[in-house]
């Protein structure tokens with residue numbers, strides 16, 4: 035007899051109870067999908083449940099605390115994960131009726147022969163079906179939590195800290211963020227902006243694509259997508275196409291022919307701002323996997339020299355693969371040492387420093403990141419960022435330009451790095467800088483353009 039294919043809840047349970055702490059959810063899911071035959075619908079739902087539970091675990095735990103006679107710490111970790119899977123479906127997904135969420139979750143228990151969990155899991159999940167209502171609310175409150183698509187959902191009784199008396203506590207639980215980050219950002223952004231940022235980070239934003247301008251216009255690709263039934267629209271950037279929902283990218287028309295690259299619109303503006311010209315010599319210092327390298331090469335119309343460096347052969351090969359697909363031949367991808375040894379000699383007309391950072395502006399895309407980050411990370415990374423930016427300035431000719439960019443919204447990694455490196459370098463000036471707040475309209479980050487006197 036052939037084994038029944040796993041359901042989305044089975045997959046979510048396996049992936050979320052995988053004990054390898056150093057393997058990201060994305061890699062666990064990919065590994066699972068390679069090992070087992072999974073229907074497209076289950077694949078999509080499993081991915082949504084896994085990412086959603088990692089993001090919203092504090093919200094789910096607040097709801098579970100109100101439904102469970104046992105605390106999380108007195109409950110087996112796998113059983114608590116299973117309860118999160120059940121409550122996630124009721125609280126965050128509109129498409130699954132509560133009784134189906136309970137039934138499907140209990141089926142996972144039965145298939146794992148964990149019969150001793152059934153009574154407790156049933157009791158907790160049934161309570162949750164009563165606590166989590168389907169009523170919408172407009173305001174934060176002790177009995178409301180935000181939904182990723184907008185608005186709030188109401189609980190039958192208070193579950194969260196009072197947002198008026200304890201705005202940080204409410205943000206931690208209802209939006210699901212660590213306390214140190216919530217305190218820091220509440221001081222910096224205030225309640226309304228922070229709620230907007232939290233909501234943006236709490237859902238999966240469908241990807242946008244950057245059209246390869248060397249292989250046709252955005253309008254032509256939009257027409258082909260529409261003819262193929264790909265739900266999408268023109269984005270805010272002149273080369274971007276926004277997909278309506280997450281899709282398998284390498285199955286889209288034009289992928290193999292190198293007609294586009296997945297890239298967020300904020301990231302698209304980095305190469306635009308550096309504005310490299312055809313025929314110039316440009317350095318992309320922190321280049322892998324090469325999303326901005328390929329944009330630079332497209333803006334140079336594949337004429338000139340583009341040196342793209344990163345720290346390992348593996349990462350360099352990823353840049354090369356991208357260039358091959360997009361038919362870009364001016365990129366010389368090179369593995370260098372952390373000290374910078376290995377960068378080819380000579381000066382550059384322009385340098386892009388897309389520095390390693392905390393990624394605090396892209397937490398929605400990296401579901402684990404909010405729980406892994408530590409308060410000291412931005413300061414530790416800023417040391418590396420200063421060295422990289424200083425290296426870029428040293429290799430730029432008179433009259434040349436440097437674009438410093440991060441996916442972070444922390445001043446230590448952004449303005450403060452630029453100020454520190456510019457100090458005492460009188461031949462350099464800060465031409466422009468911009469902080470991108472997450473969700474306005476896309477990823478968060480920072481970009482600063484530095485110009486050297488001619």
Ligand SMILES: C[S@@+](CC[C@H](N)C(=O)[O-])C[C@H]1O[C@@H](n2cnc3c(N)ncnc32)[C@H](O)[C@@H]1O
Nearest residue numbers: 319320321322323324325326344372388389390
């Ligand atoms: C934010 S990612 C770059 C993303 C890339 N620019 C893109 O758009 O696809 C930062 C990169 O910096 C690299 N890196 C870290 N330290 C470096 C160093 N000392 N020299 C060069 N690259 C470095 C990392 O390996 C990582 O690939």
